[in-house]
Amino acid sequence: AYLGSGYDMNVYSKCLRALGEFAGTENHFIGTSWGGTILLLFLQMTRSKAARIILNDVPMIGGPNIDAMRDEVLKESTLAFETRAMAKDYLSATRAVMGPIEDTVFNRYVENRIATGPRGFRLAYDPATTGNFGALAGREYDLFPIAAKIDARILLMYGRGSQVIERQIIERTRLARPDLWLVDNIDAGEPPSLMTLDQALLILGFLSAA
Structure with a gap:
């Protein structure tokens, strides 16, 4: 179910x-794409x-790269398909973006990415969240100072073709945070x-490392 409105940092x-x-004695967080942005802001604020x-x-x-990605999400969120099969064909055609995935896993992903809409079928974006994206265009921000100050071990993961990795700034941040982990050549999609x-196994290895 969707809230309908009111999506903000609060x-x-x-x-x-x-x-x-409901957490135990330790909290571990995973944030993908803008979910990671929200996570860092949450940890800083609270x-x-x-x-x-x-x-x-x-x-x-x-x-500019981030604004272009945001525009693509906005465009995709407005797509409409006459049949569920057409929506599935669209997702299958863009499968390369996700990297190689087992068919059973991909089919489960597809079924959860299609929703019924007023014009047939659409991709399962919440209109209230994507509607806020346009207002964020052109805003400059830098999350590296936040990451450098957070008292937690951090793993940065990027696929081989990532458009958002900032290697020079990551290396500069690692001067202050030498315990910052980086895996930037994953043979996967964008995002992995x-x-x-x-x-x-990569994530489990990071979580279990001494």
């Missing part, structure tokens, strides 16, 4: 706080504790899907 923060009430953080293809710095065994 709502996201309340949701993450609610999840934290001073919530985190043991380890995985940031998966997170756009750490704003700019986190749906394959090798990616799961």
